[in-house]
Amino acid sequence: MSEWNLNDGIEDVDDEEKVSFTGRDGTIYLIDADISKNEEHFFMCLSCIEEDLLKGILANSRDMVSVVFYNTKNSPPPSAQLTDNEDTNIISAENCATFIPLKPLSKNLIQYFKNFRQSSNFFNFNETHGISNGSSFSEALWLCSRLIIRCNYRLHRSRIILFTNNELPYMNGTKEQNDALIRAKDLLDNKIDVDLVPLVDEFNMDAFYMEFLSAASGIPPDELRLDSPATQREHMLHRHPRRNNRKSCLRHINFELADSVSLSCNIYSLTRKARKPNAINMLRENKEIVLAKRSYVVEQQSAEDPEEVVQREVLPGQMFKGQMICGKEILFSSDEMKKMKEIQDVGLRLLGFKPLAALKPRWMIKHCLFLYPSEKKINGSTKVFRALWEKCLEKEKYALCTLTMRRLTSPKYVALVPQTIASGGNDGFCIVFLPVETNIGVIDALVKPLPDVTPEQQSLSELLCKKLRFKYSPENFPNPALNLFYKRLEETVYDDEEMEDVIDATLPDLGRQDEQLVKYNILERFFMEFGTEDVVTSGKRGAGGQGDGTRAKTSKKDLSESQIEEAIRNGRIEAVTVPQIKDFIRSRNAHAPNGAKQALFEFSQRLID
Structure with missing residues (x-):
């Protein structure tokens, strides 16, 4: 978060200085054709690009992508399947080939690239493109910058992902090397990022690319930190980290300090739950989208013939909800029902202040939000917000408020806790949701008296927990439901029935657990100490324990x-x-x-x- 500025909102800010978090991203995959000599490396390179394309279309289908080969013998035009009337003037350079022009992500584009990767000879790549003897790295950088500059869309972020095995494209001190470094500075001026992904693990960055990436990023070489080639390839093949949320404000609200004192603020979410897209009905035969329309119909007796029943469609404005009160039915329209739910207007309302020591950590029933001032609606909000923030820090208080995030929702009690960058956050207020009576429960295990155990039983239980322990990392447990959903979606869209099965990493490793239990003979000792019957001493799982994380169901006794x-x-x-x-x-x-x-x-x- 940017630093405080007391003059925010007083002087107008130029449009060029405003930071926007929306729009399209432009990505060009620049591939060294010399990689095609090693079929394994070439296949790995195409696999990384394909996974990145699939990640991109799930994140934002408006993003622009392009694939460019350099060090090619020929410069063929892109396939007619990917060009239209607007692509008549395709930019080209010597010993470079635009395989896919800069276009928005689409099913046809990804399907074409999948066919290229899965073909036996990569669309006869050696004949159509070939490999040149020299290097055209500088020309390829010029080509990529021209593709981005001449794009018809305003790009929020532009980047080039370079795939190569050649750690020294030009000899040191040559004119070509100086031209490449000048191209790198041009990329920095045009705000185009460059990422390098080597296809070999033993890659000497100091030979050329450390200086090149330093010039392209504006970071001194001694401060530039790069991941290993294996880590970069794994990151591209790993599809989950890219599915993040766009940086944007969650809600614009007014913070009401008193009846006549208000300021405008923005609410940001510190974490966001990954959700599946809304379901769409399709025909099984041709996968066409089925449009559904809901209508309400009532049956009434015909005025002409009492025995005849006619149906009449009811519009939303003609529907009412009824409640029996004292023997009489009271009708409420949909607008009246909405008004009854609006207890408080959307926004924050200050109730008072309490000491920070009174806020218990166990009261945090859900993830926190972040509150920051905004001059969008009310000028001078930043000054008032900062004064409140500084006084809360000085007196070690938190503000008790009611928060209504959106219309037709009940208000929530929240605590505005001041935080600073020094404390590990950002300058502003952390919104902590406070529990009410319905959120407070009683855990039976804490109410019931603890059983009496001997020191031997306690040490054996500690040993059992210790041997079943493993190192935890959130990255090792992707959401299995989302993985399965996107895999099935990809199978449906691209008619790919030979995709790998989704592995549920949240299930325990039963084989490792059995190995640990048998190795240290824990089960027999455990059952001997606690006297449990039906002991399974061989370490084998019974029915329902075959690694699927389920337990065998027990049926009730058969009754006559x-x-x-x-x-x-x-x-x-x-x-x-x-x-x-x-x-x-x-x-x-x-x-x-x-x-x-x-x-x-x-x-x-x-x-x-």
Whole structure:
């Protein structure tokens, strides 16, 4: 977050100085054609690009991408499948080839690149493109910069991802090397980032590319920090980190300090839950999108013929909700229902102040938000916000407020906790949601008295936990539901039925657990100490423990029809199961209704009565 400025909002800010977090990203994948000599490295390079394309279309399908080869013998034009009437003037350079022009991400573009990677000879690459003897690295940089500059869209971020195995494209001190460094400074002036991804692990960055990347980024060589080639390739093949949220304000609200004193603020989310897109219905045969329309119809008797029933469509404005009060039905329209839900206007309202020591860590029931001033609606908000922030820090207080994030929602009690950069955050207020009575529960394990255990049993339990412990890292546990969803989505869109299965990393490694238990003979000692029956001493899992993270279900004892009838007659719903109730209903020549267990049980009781 930027530093405080007391004059924010007083003087106008030029449009060039405003920072925008929206728009398109432009990415050019620059590939050294010399990599095609090693088919394994070339396939790895194309795989990294394909995964990055799939990540990009899931993040923002408006992003622009292009694929350019350099050090080619020929300079063929792009395929007719990827060009249209607007691409008649394709930019080209000597010993360079624009394989995919700078275009928005689309299904056809990714499908074309997938076909190129999966083809046996890569679309006869050696004949159509070939490999030149010299190096055209400088010309390729000029070509990439021209593609970005001549783009018809305003790009928020532009970058070039370079794939090569040649650590020294030009000899030191030559004119060509100086031209490449000048091109790097031009990229810096045009705000084009450069990322280098070598396809070999042993790559000498100091030979040329350390100086080149330093000139392209404006960072001195001794301060430039680069990941290893293996880490960079793994990052591109790993699809999850790219699925992040765009940097944008979550909500613009007014902070009401008193009846006549307000300031405008922005709310930012410090974390965001990954969600699946909304479901879309498609036809199974041709995958066309099915549009659904909902309408409400009422049945009424015809005015001409009382025995005839006619249907009439009801518009949303003609629908009411009713409530019986004192024997009379009171009707409420949809607008009246909305007004009843609006307890407080959208925004923050100050209630008072409390000492920071009174705020308990256990009160944080959900992730926090961040509050920062804004001059968008009310001038001078930054000054008032800073005065409040400084006084809260000085007196070690937090502001108790009510927060209504959006219309038709109930207000929440929140605590505005002042924080600073020195404390590990940003200058501003951290919004902590406070619990109410419904959020406070009682854990039975803390209420019940603890069992008495011997020192031997306690040490054995500690040993069991220690041997089953493993190193935790959030990056090792991707969301299995999202992984499966995007895999199935990719299979549906690209008709790829040979994709790898999704591995659920959240399930325990049962093989490693069994190995540890058998190695230290923990199970037998554990069961001998605690006296548990049905001991499994061989380390093998029973039914339901075959690595799928599930447990075998135990069914209730089979009951005769007379026992089921007696249980239903006496109202003992816990003694019977849903299948037993349905079998009993069928035995009475009745149709079992759809519903929960309670509804089926009541229906069976009526059959007996």
